[in-house]
Amino acid sequence: MKPQVKENLSNKNSIKEFIANNAIQLVLVALFIIIIFIEPEFLSIGNFRNILAQSSIRVIIALGVGGIIVTQGTDLSAGRIIGLAAVVSASLLQATDYAYRMYPDLPRLPLFVPILIAMALCGIIGAVNGWAVAKLKTPPFIATMGTMLIAYGLTSLYFDRPPYGAQPIAGLDKAFTKLVQGNIGTGDFRVPYLIIYAIIISIIMWFVWNKTKLGKNMFAIGGNPEAAEVSGVNVARNLIIIYVIAGALYGLAGSLEAARVGSATNNTGFMYEMDAIAACVVGGVSFAGGIGTIGGIITGVLIFQVINYGLAFIGVSPYLQFIVKGIIIIAAVALDTRKYAKKS
Structure with a gap:
């Protein structure tokens, strides 16, 4: 075969491989272009500021879910744990x-105390998830589905309080809502506090993933749990810690979400785990385990949120948006599975 023909075939194979490896991202980019074509006003500083602000809480959630996916797990309980927080x-x-x-005689608490309580409570639920997966050898799908139901039951029992019944928990301290809804700067140069919080958490998690023994062990467990254990990694302990960190991040996200909205109900956080899982996979975190980056997760969240916001902006029905999300999740996982099956 002539060298030029070989080169052409090689180029064609490279293009095919690129499309296969990035198909879902390319589809999302195409959808983004369609949204802009339908509604050019979508491209505005205000819209992108809103998208970044709305993405911030999703980033914190996805960083928790992402660590679990790296270890070949998943977490269906994230949304309901967020609701509890x-x-x-x-x-x-x-x-x-x-x-x-709810507590008429409760004195005004420092803002960080209830947030830390929520994070600790959710960290305990994360520990239960980790213990069930690591010690009882329960598949993560089943273990977290069980705690999803438990968390929702606990949230509903707590929420349906006498004498007011299941009414939204509102009337939040203005200092609490300002902590989340506030901005730095003026005019078009305003930066929501939420973005700053997401950046801080992202930096911390980047350090944990890339510069600590826990991060190294997390990728080793995801790559091959048996080999990691033979190498001296305490798989059970590390898995539990990873699930605890995820739970604590859900607790923080739930507290921030309550302040962002200005109230909370037992349905707060519903289906948030689906967006987080989809964003992680779109961002390159593989369900095959052992593969993923913080930057990829953030990128996945931003892509997904742009599509969510864009579809709403052009007036697409919320019900149709659920269908689009479902298709994206199935396609992303299917392509991920196919991609790594070929390499193995």
Whole structure:
């Protein structure tokens, strides 16, 4: 075969491989272009600021889910754990002059106390997830589906409180809502606090993933749990820690979400885990385990949020958006599985 023909075939194979490896990202980019074509006003500083602000909480959630996926796991309980954190933190941070306080005699607490309580509570649920997966050898799908139901039950019991019943927990302390809804700067140069929080958490998680023994062990477990154990890695302990960190991140995200919205119900966080899982896979975190980056997760969240916001911006039905999300999740996981099956 002539060298030029070989080169052409090689180029064609490279293009095919690039398309196969990045098919879902290319589809999302095409969808983004269609949205801009339909509604050019979508390209504005205000819209992108809103997208970044809305992405910030999703980034924190995805960073927790991403670590679990790296270890060949998944977490279906994330959304309901976020809901639990939201109602707990909101109930402890209602304004002292609000007529329908859950705890009428509770003094005004420092803002960080209820947030830390929510993070600790969710970290405990994360530990239960990790213990079930690591010690009981329960498949992550089943273990986290069980805690998803438990977390929702606990949230609903806590939320449906006498004498007010299942009413939204509102009237939040203005200092709490300002902590999340506030901005730095003026005019078009305003940067929401939420973006700053997401950046800080991303830096911390990047350090954990890339510069600590836990991060090294996480990738080793994801690549081959048996080999990691033979190499001296305490697989069970590391898995539990990874699930605890994820739970704590959900707790923080739930508290921030309550302040962002200004209230909380037992349905806060519903389906958030689906967006997080999809964003992780779109961002290159493989369900085959042992592969993923913080930058990829952030990119996946941003891509997904641009599509979510864009579809809403052009007036696409919320029900149709669920269908689009479902297709993206199936396609992303299918392509990921196919890609790594070929390499093995």
